[in-house]
Amino acid sequence: MSGRTLPPLPPPVGTRAWPDRASLLADRSRAMAELHRLSIGGAVLVQLWLLAAGFAVGWVLVAAALRTFDEAIDMFGQMFGGVLLLLGAAFMVPTGLLIGFGLARDAKVRGLLRAWSGLDSDPAGDARFASPGLSLTWFLPSFLMCAGGLWTCFAVPAGAEPGQDTVPGVVLLMGLGMILWLTGLIGVSKAVGHYRWALRLVPPRAPSGPHA
Template identity: 45%
Template sequence: MSPRAPLPPPPPPAEIQSWPDREARLADRARAMAELTRRLIGGARLTVFLVWLATLQLGWGICGSGLIMLEESIDPISGLFAAFFVALGLGAVVPAVYFLGRGVREDRLARERLLLWAVLDADRTADARLREPVLSVVWLLLSLLLCAVGLWVSLAAPAEGVGPGRGYGTVAYLMGMGLGLWIGGLIGTTKAIGHYRLAVRLVA
């Protein structure tokens, strides 16, 4: 996989800005803002987000299997298999958490640069194209669904408690799964609402 291209830089400071005319400045502004918007809520960004969220859930599922096996193990061999599954799951959980966190940091940086380009000038025609209503709605609806499912699982797992065929490992697995979904949904919801508010402000 090739290294990811860097974000468009912020506009130069006022004392060294050297556009030949306003049209050139608006053209650079439109290109930078379009790329930053794509990096924030574009289809590729959504795909990467979902892939890492799915990787997180897959890894935690493997960890959960190990936790359940560890709880039910009756001999050292079973315990070793359980520990192996936990370690295998963490091998997916750790990079997924890292890349999801890096995505949040990159989103924050992209939004900061988008705001800097936005205050540089005003171009209602170009700015109207940055709303991306379809992608914004997809981000919002998908994220709200993740939040709802994650919150329900997180609350239902400890509420039902431990019982026959449902040990502490199962409860821990369900709570972790719900928490991962809820946090992922919260990230997406914040992104969608933040972009909508910015887009509305640009064309107001």
Template identity: 45%
Template sequence: MPRRDLPPPPPPAHLRAWLDESAVRADRARFLHELGRRSLGIGRLLLLWAVAAVFALGWSFVGMALMAFETHDPLSYLFGLIFAVLGVGVLIPAGFWFAWGAKRDRRIRRLLCAWAELGRDPADPAAESAARAPGLSLTWLLTSFALAGTGLWVTFASAATARPGDDTYGEVAYTVGLGMILWITGLLGAGKAGAHYRWALRAFGGGSAAPDRSA
């Protein structure tokens, strides 16, 4: 995947004494804005949904494999095996993609904490406002709640309305799995928005409170 380098960490304390304070504050403002955009930007939200879509595609292949196996037909067994291989072939890269994104999010959060610790700049409140990103946090929260609610509805509705003889186990497992993917994706998005909001309150809202590095 194409990757852009992240902003550097702030200079150590023993070096900052030799640097121009205005230049350090300018770097802080620029990097807080950049890191805030990369943490909660619309592109990050779309990336999370893209990963969920890839998981859903892989699970669709697995669901087709389950439904093919339930027919107990030799040719269907062959197609089921093909679908199962395709499903695993999609789910494994999706898992690596998700792990890569989670690792990158942790790096971004550490850099945000480090730059926020340099101190507040009363002359440039816009930089801290960009890092807090209240509008983006609310966007993540609302869309994630809607996605999680849709996932729960799909999961429980498919399980509750299934009837023996009309719906196969493969069909129910396929629909429940898709609902769980939506639900988990929504929980991840809402959790990220909540964690960023708590961090922003500690980093910028409390003044003397130290940023939370564990979020």
């Protein structure tokens, strides 16, 4: 979701001009460091949460507009509902587009990361890209978001009682649960995808057998 320019694809096999393997590994390491930061860096996680929060604010305003339309008794109430609806759209449309563009950019980053890492193998130098702590930072809160969002989506309509819970109120909570679930799903997918890539990049060491 960062606006920085992505590193280019590595040159095709027939046009590679590295004088030696050390130069290749140095360029590979620099490109992978930038792509790793753009893929699973802490700033990317914060950006995702901020965009999801902005989308959620827009959804709250839209739900408030629906409630206003439902309860309005004059033209002024309808106008106020229209203002809330426009404000909600002003939050939801740009944040939703930015999240979509960010997902498309993440796909490009993953493709570039696979291309650069496939140039050569350097387990000792690549160990820093495994980042188990970052993967866990992405996974744990994202998993909790998924669980909380799914619970909200199912528990709210199941526990709604006629006369006490309004349709706009149920829609509001279900929408917030869906936003939580989708945001968490993005985070979990990134964490699991990075973990699988890191396992291929730096395979775990086989346990050494007993010495004779």
